[in-house]
């Protein structure tokens with residue numbers, strides 16, 4: 001656990017459960033596990049430091065009621081061959097400049113890329129080759145926090161994070177306070193095409209996980225200073 005315990009400065013965002021359908025998905029969809037990434041014009045498919053294209057785990061359109069991110073398109077990419085916990089490498093209480101490209105010991109650069117795109121009108125020509133393409137749907141739900149200020153431990157967009165190890169807060173390199181946007185529960189696994197090399201430390205064969213299976217709280221820059229200005233807080237029980 002890293003960062004200061006400053007609590008949530010803003011009221012909780014409306015909550016949407018992220019539900020993964022049975023699929024398969026055979027054409028581009030803006031809300032999907034795997035599938036055809038919708039990227040801004042000029043935004044290349046992100047690549048790991050190892051040279052491999054990062055796998056698209058999921059993407060979705062952020063509903064309009066989740067200000068300041070309403071209308072953004074969120075994409076979560078992570079390497080299928082590299083798997084670690086994210087290390088925030090703070091500098092003077094802030095995330096370091098261009099933290100989305102900063103070293104991730106023992107690696108020279110991150111093994112993930114999380115993007116908020118604002119002009120993502122067209123799908124890539126080809127789908128994600130490893131993670132199985134499945135439909136995603138968002139279902140509004142009441143994520144009223146409990147007396148400790150803890151929300152539901154769900155795969156969800158908005159709402160109140162359930163903080164396995166207590167709240168964390170981060171200041172973006174641009175000076176804005178990052179704001180919680182999305183939670184992926186601990187040990188969430190994503191089905192991949194059979195026969196791929198096993199991802200290190202993943203729970204099952206034919207699945208990939210994110211950040212060693214840590215619970216993930218995506219915190220994004222409300223100033224949108226860079227499409228990659230999203231920090232994946234990692235915690236575990």
Ligand SMILES: [Zn+2]
Pocket residue numbers: 048049050051052079080081082111
């Ligand atoms: Zn890699």
Ligand SMILES: [Zn+2]
Pocket residue numbers: 172173174175176221222223224225226229
């Ligand atoms: Zn920023």
